[in-house]
Amino acid sequence: MNLSIAVRLAVGFGAVMLLSLGVSLYQMSSFHEAITFLELVTQRDLFAYREVVEIAHGRARLRAMRETAVIRSAIPGPDQQFSGERATLSQYRDTSQQVIAVMSELSAFARERSVDSLSDDRRIRWSRMAESVSHMMELERGIQAKGEALFTLVEQNRTAEAARVHYSTMTEYVGLDQQQALIEALIAEMTEIGRSEVQHVYKRTIETAIVAITVMLIAAATAAWAIGASIGGVLRRFMGFVQMVGQGDLTHMLPELAGGELSRMGAHLNGMRESLRTVATQTRAAAENVNAATAQIRTTAQEQAAVAAEQLSAIEETSATLTEITQSGAQITARAQEVERNAQDASGISDQGLTAVAATVASMDSIREQVESVASTIVSLSERTLAISEITLTVNTIAERSHLLALNASIEAAAAGEHGRTFTVVAGEIKRLADQAREATQRVRGNLGEILQGINSSVMLAEEAAKRVEAGRIQTEATDRTIRSMADAIQESVQAFQQIVAATNQHQIGLEQVMQALGSIRQAASQTSSTTRELEGAATNLNGLSEALVEAVRIYRL
Numbered sequence: 296m297n298l299s300i301a302v303r304l305a306v307g308f309g310a311v312m313l314l315s316l317g318v319s320l321y322q323m324s325s326f327h328e329a330i331t332f333l334e335l336v337t338q339r340d341l342f343a344y345r346e347v348v349e350i351a352h353g354r355a356r357l358r359a360m361r362e363t364a365v366i367r368s369a370i371p372g373p374d375q376q377f378s379g380e381r382a383t384l385s386q387y388r389d390t391s392q393q394v395i396a397v398m399s400e401l402s403a404f405a406r407e408r409s410v411d412s413l414s415d416d417r418r419i420r421w422s423r424m425a426e427s428v429s430h431m432m433e434l435e436r437g438i439q440a441k442g443e444a445l446f447t448l449v450e451q452n453r454t455a456e457a458a459r460v461h462y463s464t465m466t467e468y469v470g471l472d473q474q475q476a477l478i479e480a481l482i483a484e485m486t487e488i489g490r491s492e493v494q495h496v497y498k499r500t501i502e503t504a505i506v507a508i509t510v511m512l513i514a515a516a517t518a519a520w521a522i523g524a525s526i527g528g529v530l531r532r533f534m535g536f537v538q539m540v541g542q543g544d545l546t547h548m549l550p551e552l553a554g555g556e557l558s559r560m561g562a563h564l565n566g567m568r569e570s571l572r573t574v575a576t577q578t579r580a581a582a583e584n585v586n587a588a589t590a591q592i593r594t595t596a597q598e599q600a601a602v603a604a605e606q607l608s609a610i611e612e613t614s615a616t617l618t619e620i621t622q623s624g625a626q627i628t629a630r631a632q633e634v635e636r637n638a639q640d641a642s643g644i645s646d647q648g649l650t651a652v653a654a655t656v657a658s659m660d661s662i663r664e665q666v667e668s669v670a671s672t673i674v675s676l677s678e679r680t681l682a683i684s685e686i687t688l689t690v691n692t693i694a695e696r697s698h699l700l701a702l703n704a705s706i707e708a709a710a711a712g713e714h715g716r717t718f719t720v721v722a723g724e725i726k727r728l729a730d731q732a733r734e735a736t737q738r739v740r741g742n743l744g745e746i747l748q749g750i751n752s753s754v755m756l757a758e759e760a761a762k763r764v765e766a767g768r769i770q771t772e773a774t775d776r777t778i779r780s781m782a783d784a785i786q787e788s789v790q791a792f793q794q795i796v797a798a799t800n801q802h803q804i805g806l807e808q809v810m811q812a813l814g815s816i817r818q819a820a821s822q823t824s825s826t827t828r829e830l831e832g833a834a835t836n837l838n839g840l841s842e843a844l845v846e847a848v849r850i851y852r853l
Contacts, residue, residue, distance in 0.1 A: 307518040314514050318507040339408060340486050343424070346401040347478055350431075353394035354471065360387050361442050365461045365702065366726070368449040369709035370719055384446040391439040395432055402428040416488045420481045427481070431474045438464050438471075458706045465699065529561075536564060545572045605815065616808050630794075659768045663761060673757065677750045684743045687736045694732035701726035 364387075405425035412418040441464050448457040536549050549561045704722035 304522060307522045310518055311511075311515045314511050318511050337489075339404075340482060340489060342404065343401065343478075343482050343485075346397055346404070347475065347482065349397050350394060350401070351475060353390060353397065354435075356390055357387065357394065357438075357442065358468070360390065361445055361461050361464065362702070364446055364449045365454070365457050366705055366723070368452065368454045368457055369705045384443060384450070387442055387446055388439070391435070391442065395435055395439070398428050398432045398435065402432065414488065414492055417485050417492075420485050420488075424478055424481045427474045427478050431471055431478075434467060434471050434474070438467055441467075454709055455706065458702065461702070462699070533560065533564060540567075540571065612808070655771045655774075656768065659764050659771065663764045663768075667761070673750055673753045677747065677754075680743055680746050680750065684740065687739045687743065691733060691736040691740075694729045694736060697725055697729035697732070701729060 402425050405421045405428060409418050409422035409425060412421055441460050445457050445460045445464070448454075448460065532549065536547065539547060548565050701722045704725070705719055708716065708719040708722055
């Protein structure tokens, strides 16, 4: 590769950065997909729910208009006990058309979603909703026709016929209520499916993020290894060449490299090798001359060489011993300090850790018992709530029947004329109480639905808490094992301290050897002083040869 080190590093870093950017963009795309999915699910389900609520309110208004019209027509004379304006046929027709328009809008929306929904399960439920809404529209159109006929009969003062028409519309309301309940159930199912699908998208996004990061790390490690291998191989060849030169082998040369800092370094190393070879040649010639001059002083130097050898042996022994003492002393100091710190810290931490683990285990058991108690209480509360719901259904049925009974009583009282006027007031009160009971039961049913949702959420949270407590208990057991491993490490530290004591004894023996060696050096130094004078003449002859050697090595800078 002809690239320089800087370019190689820049290329590797750039590749890693581009890969990181790609991974980041991919993750942003995944999170955008998840957020878009969640927004679509929320907006569509919320729109359908609002439409259903608006339909329910519209149906309630239409029903109130019909009931008010029948009751007003059944009571002779000015109906002062009723507040508000009398509903007309045009108002009823407009309100009914508005309700049908909302149903049509919801039906069209459901049909569109049954085609472009985000999953097969939701498409099936959107299709079922479209069918239910269409069926509701048919029923509502039939009720609208009967309602218009009812208002016509009321305007013609045909009270009995109007009451019979109203009663027939009330029986058809059961089918509308069933379809509306089915639509609400479908919305709830789609909401749950959407929540599950959002969780699936979130899980898939996390998994892809882990895979992408793993790929990025592998690619970065591969790039770092490739750059290191391309540079390290050349550097290893350079180190081998320098080692051979240091050992005195000047017969090899580095191969030429193609460009870059490493190529220039190889050229400089080859130049250094040529310079050393030249110096070695000149030094060898000078050394031969020195050898001849040395022969003249060999006889005189033999005695001094023996003494010098003895001194050298003693000095080497002293140097080696002092080196061992220095290294051993440093090791003893560091090891002793480390053992002391580790022993103190580990002792305190292990005791505290074991105490904390015991307390944590006790807390985990207590929390688990509390969670189980809460779950049991929630289940009991759910059963009681279901019982209350059944009671409210019974009350609602009674209210409906009381309402019809009051309506029939009003009709009969109207037919009785002046004699049934008092009974008309009683029937009105019964109707008002029935309406209040029905509204109360509806509110109770709504509150019970919210309570059941909260109970279900609480049960899920309690189960999740129990799982987390169990995971905490497992982690606590792992912590206990770790602390016990720390106690074993303390025991190893004690053994290491015993080794330090043994090393200290060896240092004492070494110091005694140093003292003996120093005595030998003093004796040898006195003998060397008497023989040094005999070497003065030979030193004069060596002076000229030393100057030649200095000239040979002057090309080096020290």
